[in-house]
Amino acid sequence: MRILLILCTLGISLWGYSQSTYHTLKGRVLDLTDQNPMSGAAVQLLGTDKVATTDLDGQFLIVDIVPGKYRVRIIHPFCEPLETAVDLTKNLTQDFFIEHHIHLLDEVMVQAAVFSDPNTSNNASKIVGAQIERAQGGSLGDLISQVSGVNSLKTGNNVVKPIIHGLHSSRVALMLNGVRVEDQEWGAEHAPMVDLSTLAAVTVVKGAQALRYTGDALGGVVIAQSTRPVRQDTLWGKAQVSYQDNGQGFQSSLQLNRSQANGWFSSMTAGFQKQGDLEAPDYLLTNTAMEQKSWSGQWGWKQTDFGFSAYGSWIGSDLGILAASHLSGAEDQFRALSAQTPLIIEEFDYVIDAPRQSVGHGLTRIDGYYRHPFWGTVSAQIDYQFNQRKEFDVRRGSLKGTPALDLTLQSFNANLHVKKTDPKQQTLEYGMVLGTQSNASDPGTGVKRLIPDYQSQQYGGYLLGTKPVDDLWIVDAGIRVDHQEIQGYKYYRTGFWDQRQYGDDFSDWVVWKEEQQMLTRPLLDYTTWSGSLGLHRDAGRGWEQYFNIARASRAPNPAELFSEGLHHSAASIELGDIRFSPEVSHKASGTWTKKTGRTTLEIHPYAQWIEGFMLLVPTGAMQTIRGHFQVWEYRQTTASIWGLDVDAAHQWSEHWRSAHQASWLRGTDTDRDEPLMMMPPPTINNQIAWNKGVWSWSLEHQWTAEQTRFPKYDIAVFIPTENRTVDLDLSTPPSAYGLWHTRLEYQVKKQGKLQPKIGLSIRNATDLNYRNYLNRLRFYADDLGRSIQLYSILKF
Amino acid sequence: MKKLLFIYGLIGLTAISCSKDEVPEEINEEELITTVEVALSSAEGNVTLVYRDLDADGPQAPNISVSGPLKSGVRYVGAITFLNESESPAEDITEEVEAESDEHQVFFVANGFSLNLEYLNNDGNGQPLGTAFAITPTQGSGTLTVMLRHLPTKPNNGNPDTAGGETDVLVSFSVNVQ
DSSP: OOOHHHEEEEEHHHHHHHOOOEEEEEEEEETTTTOOOOTOEEETTTTTSSSSEETTTTTTEEEEEOOEEEEEEOOOOSSSSSSEEEESSSSSOOEEOOOOOGGGSOOOOOEESOOOOTTOOOEEEEEEEEHHHHHSSHHHHHHHTTTEEEEEEETTEEEEEETTTOOGGGGEEEEEEEEEOOOTTTTTOOOOOOOGGGGGEEEEEEEETTTTTTTTTEEEEEEEEEOOSSSSEEEEEEEEEEEEEETTEEEEEEEEEEEEEEEEEEEEEEEEEOOOOOEEEESSEETTEEEEEEEEEEEEEOSSSEEEEEEEEEEEEEEEEOOOOOOOOOHHHHHHOOOOOOOOOOOOOOOSSSSSSEEEEEEEEEEEEEEEEETTEEEEEEEEEEEEEEEOOOOOGOOOGSSEEEEEEEEEEEEEEEEEEETTTEEEEEEEEEEEEEEOOOGGGSSSSSSSEEEEEEEEEEEEEEEEESEEEEEEEEEEEEEEEEEEEEEEEEEHHHTTTHHHHGGEEEEEEEESSSEEOOOEEEEEEEEEEEEEEEEETTTEEEEEEEEHHHOOHHHHHHEEEEEEGGGGEEETTTOOOOOEEEEEEEEEEEESSSSSEEEEEEEEEEEEEEEEEEEEEEEEEEEEEEEEEEEEEEEEEEEEEEEEEEEOOSSEEEEEEEEEEEEEETTTTTOOOOOOEEEEEEEEEEETTEEEEEEEEEEHHHHOOOOOOOOEEEEHHHHHHHHOOOOOOOOEEEEEEEEEEOOOOTTTTEEEEEEEESSTTOOOOOOOBBBTTTTTOOOOOOOOEEEEEEEO | OOOHHHHHHHHHHHHHHTTTTTOOOOOOSSSSEEEEEEEEETEEEEEEEEEEEEETSSOOOOEEEEOOOOOOOEEEEEEEEEEETTTOEEEEHHHHHHHHHEEEEEEEESSSSSSEEOOOBBTTOBBBOSSSSEEESSEEEEEEEEEEEESSOOOOOOOHHHSSSSSEEEEEEEEEEO
């Protein structure tokens, strides 16, 4: 038999020689459990002398293969060798999944995926395993900002939101274990709450192509995924502890996964984190303490053709906001801006005083799937989310412990998804979504609602397909339609209603109207559609090309529609407009990637045009009894954003590797021919890493340019103590800066089942004073000084 | 399984629809100060300065009135009243300020004339509060600015630029001292 096979192979080989063409085999070696890349795995093409070793991303490439059918053997130090057949009568791209957990080695499962992902032309970047572990104690926003083209919008250092290609908040969707997180994401100071210790992989899709999840994420989608269950009799998990000197913070988490060969599985996680006042190089950042508790649990049954699971999680945070940033009007802001150091600096403590945010988010989900021989995989899911946000301000008298904002947002969503893949690797996916949402604010705050109480219903449907045209080309296309209805009750100041002449168009909304105050019943509905067309081409010699054109459309959010009054935590008056129409974006992007054994290169240019772009900009100052307040108004305009992300990495030798990243973008309000506000400045990151046996070390330099393109929105304020009118400069971005970070890790020798790792990380190693344009509190204090973190991870 | 899904769905929908379609309660701003009244009295006559802005952060302009000129070199004994007139009856916020006297201070700044200021009431620690005060202006015309600061540094030198805290009231009156 074996002789026959050899003869066959020889025959095919000879035939191959006569064709005088050679093929390549490339792909990745991944951990079956959590899809983390497996570096240092040897990929052997049996019967030849060809061997490749996977790089840090788990990638390998074998070139100049004589056409034929071969067997591939994959060897990794922590795994049982894996052997499988491959057909190399043409170029092949294939991922190999190996079971990493040493005690699971009774049976090795193999899965192959020849680009079966429906969104092949997505510009998706995946962050996995060790990178997530190293970010423990930080935020999701900080974690994904290591992807080129992704930045963080910060309010201090505890509130961090992702910015993708210059866009954030409602324009970036977060999917957590298949559920779109509904957490009042419209506010710049409302950060997504995710416990990083529960996550196994985070994928960032730059652009609106992920139509299965949403059609309104003009910026992109962040897909966060917990550990996936396996069908083995096993118990495994992970415990982490870390301490950080800056803020004297500590963090701990525990994860346990239990699964059985009969398909039952369960898992639980718990995390706790506490931190005191953080420190800038020269002073304490008073009231920047925080505390976070989280847990999650999952239980289910998984078979090849059928499965279901139930999932629940809760995360509660108390976040202190820099005391010196809590200001009243523009006169206070002038004082704060004139001061060299923050106006309030106190002794270090763990106390979280007002101003602070107390936010809780609960998520529950039930889902199931069934593989039907004709229809394909049918999956259904329902989820219910509860989000409570309380913001406490510095207040007087009996209101001291009463929040100034107390919102409860509840969301319920159901969706049905069908995916069919035929033997030619063509895929067809379609589905529908239904959702309802209610927002209620507690009137006990004694502060007028910035966001009114409302109910909304949404439903939508989508159709997506992928088709390999030939060996080299794959086309994907998708379309999605969404409909949304909003009903609410909104109290308006009569003066504002009349000033905007809302009576001309919305007089039927009025319930009653008095001299100062009136009640209205807004009823709004929006229909939006989005679409995506992508091409993927294997250009040979390690080059791949992706092109994508996507249309996305987003209905105005409640803040953009209804804001009217003082936004306490922003110390500004914010005014929305109920006349807004949905914004529509068209984005074209391309990606060129080259991946060989040693080098990877990715070049990603993009251009986006947005009609009806809703932006919030200062328009002047309003006199109030507390002095002058900046007035920020939402308006719609036409905007363009174009830019370039470049990623490169090279394995210089067995032990040395370097990685490089650069991002640049340009955002313009084309109606007014002026730059868009708060656009990320250019950044360049360079990293060198050394790895030998159990030791690894890295040094990173992060350079951020000064943003030279910004609109001038200063306001003139009379300062009585100085008897003069001053320009309040809230526009000029801070200077460029370069930060050094370093990290040392030691992988302790495996003790039976136990696999411990300890690490030391130093951020801002030179203790540089700097201010970050994308930090909304940059006016009041320097950013973080040196932070030394010691961490340990125990896998078992 | 189906039953489980159904029950779960029902719970979720019930939770959401509980609050459905009720008119939310009207909120009256509780900390709001709509009105500042400065009553200055002397043997040579009384002057009242009033700043009133009933729609607060709304678009309507405030109503500012000064009953007449001040006399140079005359000592006026002053009393400040902070009111929330958006409620009926009007709430006297001065009482709250005086109850938390150690967390508050009233500051006075004159431009265009000079002002000899005496604080006539103190907080529990003997530091000035300033809801009762006396001023002796000298000739000139310009603005008198009255500020109420919450949580200023105490003690301070009476200069609001360095005293810190958060501004609760900042109103300016055009004043003529003859």
